[in-house]
Amino acid sequence: MAKKKSSINWYFLIAGAIILYFGLSKSKSSEQNIQSRPITVELSKDIINVKGRKSKIDYKFWTKEYQNQFNIIDGSITRGKHESISNLKGGQKVELLIRELDFTELGKSQKDITVKGISLNGNSLMSEAEFNKNRSAYKDRLTIFSVFGGLMLLINGLTLVPKKINYALVGVFGGAILIMRIFEFGLY
Secondary structure: OOOOOOOOOOHHHHHHHHHHHHHHHOOOOOOHHOEEEEEEEEOOOOEEOOOOOOOOEEEEEOOOOOOEEEEEEEOOOOOOOHHHHOOOOOOOOEEEEEEEHHOOOOOOOOOOOEEEEEEEEEEEEEEHHHHHHHHEEEEEHHHHHHHHHHHHHHHHHHHHOOHHHHHHHHHHHHHHHHHHHHHHHOOO
16 A cells, blocks of 8 residues: 655745744843943944845944944944945044943953944934834844744645745735835834
C-alpha cells in the first residue's frame, strides 16, 4: 500500500511559527522612561549617512570632545528632516540629547552613543518626543510585518487558501501600507 502524501507544507509551518513567535515576543523597551542629558559638541567631520539594509543606523558622526561614535538609529527621524541632518558639517556646534547611561561612557571607551535628540543653533532637527514617537511606530511596523508574514506562511503551510486569494491578501496588505505611507497616517 502506498503512503498518502500530506498536503501540509511543514517548512512553511515551522518558518511561520518562528516568525510569529519572534514578532510577538519582542517586548517594547521603555525608552521614554530613560533619563536624557543634553551636551553641546563640535562635529569633527561631516555627518555620514549610513547606506545599506543591514545597518541599524541612519547617520553616524564623531565629535572633537569625545572619541565615541554617535549614532542616529533607524526609524527615529521625522520624515522631511533627513536633509537638514545630512547637511551637518564638521566644525558645527550641535546640542545633543543622550541617555544618562551613555553620558557616563563619554570619553572613557569606544562605546557607540545613541542620539535621542539633536538641534543646531537652537533649532530642533530631532526632538526627544519625535525620537520616542518615531521609534515606537517603527517597532509597530516591524511587528505588523512579522505577524502578517508569519500568518501568510502558516496559511500557505496548511494550504488552506487558494493562490489567487493569497495573492489578493498580499496585494491588499501592500496597498494599505503604501496608502499609509503616502498620506502619513496609521503606522507612519
